[in-house]
Each structure stands twice: as C-alpha cells, then as structure tokens.
Amino acid sequence: MIKFIVTMVAVFGLTLNAMADEDAVPTDAVPTDAVPIDAAPTDPVPTDSAPTIEKEASTEAVTLKPRLPLNELRVFAEAFNRISSAYVEEIDDKTLLENAIKGMLSQMDPHSSYLDKDSFDDLQESTSGNYGGLGIEIGMDDGFVKVISPMDDTPAAKAGIESGDLIIQLNDTPVKGMSLSDAIEAMRGEPGSEIKITLIKTNNPTPTSLTLTREVIKVASVRQRYLEDGFGYLRIAQFQSRTGDEVEKAVIQLKDEGDLDGLIIDLRNNPGGVLQSAVAVSDVFIDDGLIVSTRGRMDDSEQRYDARTPDSIHGVPIVVLVNAGTASASEIVAGALQDHGRAIVMGTTTFGKGSVQTILPLTNEKAIKLTTARYYTPNGKSIQAAGIIPDIWVGRSKVIPTKSNPWRIKEKNLSKHLTGDNESAKGESDVDDPQSPDSLDPDSDPDSDPDSDPDSPESTSPYSSNMELAVRDYQLNEALTLLKGLHILRSTKTPQG
Numbered sequence: 402m403i404k405f406i407v408t409m410v411a412v413f414g415l416t417l418n419a420m421a422d423e424d425a426v427p428t429d430a431v432p433t434d435a436v437p438i439d440a441a442p443t444d445p446v447p448t449d450s451a452p453t454i455e456k457e458a459s460t461e462a463v464t465l466k467p468r469l470p471l472n473e474l475r476v477f478a479e480a481f482n483r484i485s486s487a488y489v490e491e492i493d494d495k496t497l498l499e500n501a502i503k504g505m506l507s508q509m510d511p512h513s514s515y516l517d518k519d520s521f522d523d524l525q526e527s528t529s530g531n532y533g534g535l536g537i538e539i540g541m542d543d544g545f546v547k548v549i550s551p552m553d554d555t556p557a558a559k560a561g562i563e564s565g566d567l568i569i570q571l572n573d574t575p576v577k578g579m580s581l582s583d584a585i586e587a588m589r590g591e592p593g594s595e596i597k598i599t600l601i602k603t604n605n606p607t608p609t610s611l612t613l614t615r616e617v618i619k620v621a622s623v624r625q626r627y628l629e630d631g632f633g634y635l636r637i638a639q640f641q642s643r644t645g646d647e648v649e650k651a652v653i654q655l656k657d658e659g660d661l662d663g664l665i666i667d668l669r670n671n672p673g674g675v676l677q678s679a680v681a682v683s684d685v686f687i688d689d690g691l692i693v694s695t696r697g698r699m700d701d702s703e704q705r706y707d708a709r710t711p712d713s714i715h716g717v718p719i720v721v722l723v724n725a726g727t728a729s730a731s732e733i734v735a736g737a738l739q740d741h742g743r744a745i746v747m748g749t750t751t752f753g754k755g756s757v758q759t760i761l762p763l764t765n766e767k768a769i770k771l772t773t774a775r776y777y778t779p780n781g782k783s784i785q786a787a788g789i790i791p792d793i794w795v796g797r798s799k800v801i802p803t804k805s806n807p808w809r810i811k812e813k814n815l816s817k818h819l820t821g822d823n824e825s826a827k828g829e830s831d832v833d834d835p836q837s838p839d840s841l842d843p844d845s846d847p848d849s850d851p852d853s854d855p856d857s858p859e860s861t862s863p864y865s866s867n868m869e870l871a872v873r874d875y876q877l878n879e880a881l882t883l884l885k886g887l888h889i890l891r892s893t894k895t896p897q898g
Contacts, residue, residue: 477501502769507580510772511540512758514582518766533592533615537562538672538728539584544577545569546584548600549752550670550726552620553638556613562600564670564726564752569608570599592617625651628870628881631662631888637682640674640730645681652685652713662892663718663884665877666734669748673729676757676776680706683737686719686744688712690779692737695757697774702757704774712743718887719744720880723791728752735789736778745887746791747880755784793883798875802868 481497499517506513514520536555539546546568551557568576571587579587588596592615599610622644624636633655637644655661673679676693683692687708695704721735721744732751738744757774775785812818871878 503580506769506771510756511581512754512756512770513772514770516760516768516770520582533594534589534618535596535598535613535615536618536620537588538726539568539581541581542567546576546579546581549728550672552618552670552672553636554620555618556616558670560611560613562598562611563603564724565603567601568598569601570597572597590615623647623651625655627655627659628665628877631660632881632884633661633664634667634877635664636667637671637731637734639671640678640682642675642678644674644678645685648682649685649713656714661714661717662888663720664714665720665722665880665884666738666744667722667877668727668731668735669722669724669876670726671728671731672726673731673754676706676730676733679730679733683734684708684710685713686738687741690741692779693733693776695774695776697757699759699773702759702774718884718891720884720887721746722876722880723748723751723789724797724876725749725752727789729754732784732789733776733778736782736784739789739792740779740782745793745883746789747793747795747883748791748876749794749796750790751784751788753784753786753788755786795876795879800868800871800875800878802872 481494481501485492485494485497499515503515506515534555535557536552537557538549538552540549541547548557548562548564548566548568550564551562568584570576571584574587576584590596594615595612596615597610597612599608601608620638622638622641624638626634628634635648635651635655637648652661652664655664680692688711689708692706692708694706695702697703719738721738723731723735723746727735727748728751732753732755735744735746735751739746755775755777756772757776758770759773760768761771762768775783777783813821813824867878870881
C-alpha cells in the first residue's frame with residue numbers, strides 16, 4: 402500500500418509533505434499559450450458526437466500545487482488494490498488507472514471526456530471527414546443517447562431523426578450504461594455499411610426501429626438563394642473554419658443577383674462548431690460592439706470578441722430561425738444579433754449549450770477534453786441550460802389548406818355593381834387573383850417528394866409559392882411573412898399630420 406501511494410505521489414508530481422497538507426486550497430493546472438483549435442487549416446465536419454466549441458492547450462509541463470488530501474488518496478489506493486486483486490477477471494493496472502480518469506471526467510458534465518490514442522485518431526478523422534457515419538450530433542441523457550441535431554442531407558436527416566429523439570439501442574446492443582464515446586464508435590463504420598437504430602420519438606412513446614446506411618459525412622456549411630424577389634434565404638448548416646468567409650461571399654452573391662430587401666438566416670438544427678466562425682458570421686451583420694465573451698478559471702479563458710467590420714447589408718431587416726437543435730456556436734450568432742437589435746429571432750427555444758471545451762494534452766498520444774469556460778451574450782446572459790429564447794415563438798406545424806367556397810359572392814358578382822377601375826365592361830378584372838388553395842391537395846404529404854428540401858425552398862412566383870411554402874415549411878413561411886412586414890414598415894414614409 403505504501404509503495405502504491407509513493408508511486409501515486411511520483412505520478413502527480415507531489416511531495417509527501419504537500420500531500421499531508423489537507424487544508425491546501427485546490428488550484429487548477431493552467432495550460433500556457435493555448436491555441437484555438439480552429440487555427441488548424443482543415444475544416445471540422447459533423448461528427449456523431451455532442452457539439453463542442455473547442456480549444457487546444459499547450460503540451461508544456463505544468464507544475465501542480467499541493468491539492469491531494471492524503472486520507473482520500475489512501476481510500477483510492479485501497480479501492481484500487483481491492484479491485485486489482487478481487488475483480489472476477491484479471492485486469493491490468495494501466496487499464497484501471499485510465500478507467501479512473503474516465504470516471505472523474507464522466508462525473509463533470511456531458512462534454513468532458515478522456516481522449517486515449519484511439520480517441521485522438523477519431524478526432525483527426527472528424528476534422529478530415531474520412532469516416533463513415535450517420536450525420537447526427539448526440540449527447541447523453543439519463544444513460545440514453547439523446548439526439549441534439551441531425552445534419553442536412555445525411556442518413557439521419559433522411560430517415561426523419563429529429564432533435565430530442567432518444568436512441569435506446571444500436572443494432573442489438575442497448576445503449577443504457579454505454580459511454581458517449583462508445584456510442585459514437587458504434588455509429589461510425591465503413592461507408593455503405595448498415596446499422597439498426599432503435600429510438601423513441603419525442604411525440605411517440607413506442608420504440609421505432611430504423612435501418613440506416615452509413616455515408617461519408619460532408620455537409621455544405623452555407624447555402625443561399627432568393628425565396629422571392631428581394632427576400633434572401635441563408636442556410637448555415639454548421640460552423641466550419643471558413644464559414645465566416647462563405648457567409649460573406651453568399652451575401653455578396655445575393656446582392657449581385659438582386660435588390661436585397663430582407664434576409665432570413667436559418668440556424669435550425671445547426672449543432673455549432675468553431676467559435677471563431679460564429680464570431681466572423683456575427684461580424685458580417687453587426688457594425689461594432691461585443692459579440693460574445695467567455696469566462697472561466699484558466700488565465701486564457703477570459704476572452705472578448707468584438708465586431709470589427711461594418712454591417713455588410715446596411716441595416717436590411719433580418720429574421721433568424723432557431724429551434725431545439727440550434728446549439729453552441731449557432732446560439733452565439735442568434736444571441737449576438739438579438740442583443741444588438743439587429744435581427745428578430747423566431748422559432749423555438751434553442752438547445753442551451755453555453756460552454757467551451759479545451760483539449761489539454763497529457764502525453765503525445767493522450768489528452769483530456771475539459772469544459773473550461775462559459776460564454777455570454779453581449780448583454781451578459783449565459784446561454785448554458787437556458788438557451789436563446791426567441792422574440793416570436795413559432796413551433797413546427799403542418800398546414801392543411803382548406804378549399805375555398807365556390808358559392809361565396811363578391812362585389813363583382815352582384816348584378817349592376819359599379820365597374821372597378823381595373824375591370825373591363827364585361828366584368829372581368831385585369832388583376833389576377835392569387836392562387837387558390839383549391840390547386841393544392843390538402844391530403845398530400847409535403848415530405849413525399851424525395852427531391853424536396855425544406856431548407857432550400859424555391860419559388861416560381863409570390864402567388865404560387867406562398868401556400869406551397871407554408872405547407873412545406875411553416876416556420877420558414879412565417880419568417881418570410883414577418884420579413885415582408887418589416888420591409889413594408891421600413892419603406893413606408895410616416896404621413897405628417
């Protein structure tokens with residue numbers, strides 16, 4: 402026992418005198434010269450894991466101050482001894498110690514974890530995209546795997562998996578008691594291979610089984626188009642290292658294609674990504690001032706990120722769409738635009754991940770991913786566990802068009818009615834009526850078209866597209882309606898009385 406304690410002393414770099422000082426105040430190891438992970442030249446792509454805003458710390462040696470109480474270390478050593486000698490199967494000391502580290506981190510929060518050599522390899526794969534997966538961001542909830550957000554155009558999204566769904570079984574293996582990293586490993590595999598997932602939908606307590614085919618996950622970060630003349634749509638699927646530049650180019654392209662009178666920024670089911678990219682995207686639409694701040698116990702965790710460039714669309718109205726799958730970096734953008742009064746946030750309350758993870762190397766092959774800071778909106782609000790509350794709450798809904806009454810009489814149907822300015826002598830109006838809902842089948846399924854993309858709607862004309870858009874994507878149609886109203890108010894001069 403004494404030999405083991407002395408060994409532990411050597412491992413932790415402490416002296417016996419320091420250990421005996423049980424009243425010593427705990428202090429954290431402070432990594433020096435921390436480098437943001439987004440400084441790497443490669444783009445992070447969606448991984449089957451919880452969304453994180455990550456930073457990487459230096460590998461320089463850190464001197465630990467006294468902090469381990471001797472009595473508790475004796476208890477740990479005794480437990481280690483008992484497990485090593487009495488466990489039903491023989492287990493080596495190295496595995497036991499690594500499990501102890503994993504146990505410490507698993508009790509901290511859902512986003513802190515131990516990275517062994519294999520986990521480091523997975524991290525490299527996630528930044529290069531050379532892996533097969535399902536395109537789903539997950540976290541742990543009461544022992545089960547909870548879906549945070551499916552990514553656009555991935556097997557998970559195509560199968561109808563939604564934010565809030567609980568995965569209870571992978572193939573024939575229950576996930577209860579499985580670690581997050583084990584669940585991630587189980588969902589990854591060779592592109593083209595299949596995996597059976599059993600899950601419980603948020604609106605259905607009966608387990609549902611789905612068979613998904615793994616694909617190489619490569620999601621376009623930014624897409625843009627016009628919904629109607631003057632009203633642009635900007636979809637940000639995740640925050641990669643070059644997303645800020647891509648958004649800036651997308652805005653320029655929209656302005657080149659027409660007069661931009663309003664913009665919808667769609668952050669629904671965006672699991673986040675690189676912190677610097679969230680700052681860069683916010684900077685595209687904010688003239689000046691604070692975008693986000695981070696606060697923690699490490700010296701380099703106190704950070705402020707400010708806008709540095711003028712608003713690229715010069716105050717054009719913006720509506721930001723969010724939902725429960727809007728997490729992490731995407732919440733930074735929504736919170737910054739909301740606090741600066743630069744956009745109206747519409748949708749449902751966001752996921753509420755307001756923490757920063759830092760990669761702290763232990764050796765050349767091992768590290769820990771540790772939550773080291775919280776981030777705050779410009780008004781000082783913490784997003785952690787609270788999320789961004791939308792200015793206008795609009796839930797996901799299915800619109801069923803009603804047939805118009807063919808017998809309803811209008812003024813022009815009355816005998817001897819006064820002829821309108823735009824009406825011919827025959828009683829025919831020169832102004833076309835908007836498309837009637839009669840042309841849309843109320844029993845049709847808007848999701849039945851495999852080529853349709855609710856996040857990338859196309860319109861042919863204002864009259865024909867409004868009802869179609871409402872049927873296909875109610876939240877987006879509501880955002881467009883609000884944007885039109887904001888444009889009318891902005892362009893209408895107030896009469897002087």
